[in-house]
Amino acid sequence: MSSIHFFEKGEGQPVVLIHGFCEIGDMWHGFSEALSNEFRVICPDLPGCGKSAMTLTQNSLEEVAVQLEEWMGENDIVDPIVIGHSLGGYVMLALLELMGEKLKGVGLFHSTAFADDEEKKGMRDRTVIFLKKHGVDKFVTSFVPPLIPEDRRDAFEAEINLAISQAKHSTLEGLIAYTKSMRNRKDRFEVLNNFSGPKLLIAGTLDGAVKIEASRKHKEAVTDYYELEGVGHLGMIERPDESLKILREFCGKVYSI
Numbered sequence: 484m485s486s487i488h489f490f491e492k493g494e495g496q497p498v499v500l501i502h503g504f505c506e507i508g509d510m511w512h513g514f515s516e517a518l519s520n521e522f523r524v525i526c527p528d529l530p531g532c533g534k535s536a537m538t539l540t541q542n543s544l545e546e547v548a549v550q551l552e553e554w555m556g557e558n559d560i561v562d563p564i565v566i567g568h569s570l571g572g573y574v575m576l577a578l579l580e581l582m583g584e585k586l587k588g589v590g591l592f593h594s595t596a597f598a599d600d601e602e603k604k605g606m607r608d609r610t611v612i613f614l615k616k617h618g619v620d621k622f623v624t625s626f627v628p629p630l631i632p633e634d635r636r637d638a639f640e641a642e643i644n645l646a647i648s649q650a651k652h653s654t655l656e657g658l659i660a661y662t663k664s665m666r667n668r669k670d671r672f673e674v675l676n677n678f679s680g681p682k683l684l685i686a687g688t689l690d691g692a693v694k695i696e697a698s699r700k701h702k703e704a705v706t707d708y709y710e711l712e713g714v715g716h717l718g719m720i721e722r723p724d725e726s727l728k729i730l731r732e733f734c735g736k737v738y739s740i
Contacts, residue, residue: 548574
């Protein structure tokens with residue numbers, strides 16, 4: 484039996500929203516509420532995050548995907564639309580490679596199908612060192628605020644503080660495992676490109692974690708591409724209405740196919 488904790492709202496077409504690094508399923512609370520009028524929205528805590536036990540033994544996203552496939556089977560989540568934020572997008576792509584056309588539609592939200600370059604891999608290594616030395620609380624307190632452009636952090640102070648408090652529910656071993664998993668992940672651009680179902684990508688023009696130049700290279704590989712002007716890495720916080728509208732319209736289109 485899977486030990487993945489999740490919450491769900493609504494009925495009908497399953498929509499699985501996967502959180503990112505230093506996040507938990509509760510980050511989708513507002514979105515799940517809004518989308519649940521039309522869809523069955525399911526928001527898991529990834530293994531080692533939030534209320535899900537740390538069950539990973541390898542530093543690989545493939546292992547996460549296997550556990551999610553098992554969890555979906557146990558909870559009658561069939562033909563889902565799967566959308567992932569950041570790390571959640573990398574997990575979605577590993578799941579797509581594993582399950583293929585069993586997924587009805589997929590979305591990358593501030594995420595990429597490309598592997599880390601050498602500069603990013605070096606940053607991941609430094610993150611692991613920092614985590615081992617300073618622990619979860621100090622890391623997330625420094626990690627979360629820069630995800631929003633500096634000139635707007637004051638305006639989103641309450642949202643940033645909530646995100647930090649949610650991030651503190653991550654386990655140390657979970658954060659280390661996901662940092663290594665992201666560093667080790669392979670390029671899945673062709674996996675995305677070859678998927679025949681609807682594919683969404685939402686990018687932020689000021690995203691410091693996933694550069695807009697990289698996002699634009701996905702345009703030909705997806706069916707629906709959107710840029711949030713002046714937005715960093717957290718469109719669901721910085722531009723919630725616009726982000727929700729995009730997700731609702733995409734899911735509606737997929738469902739009608």
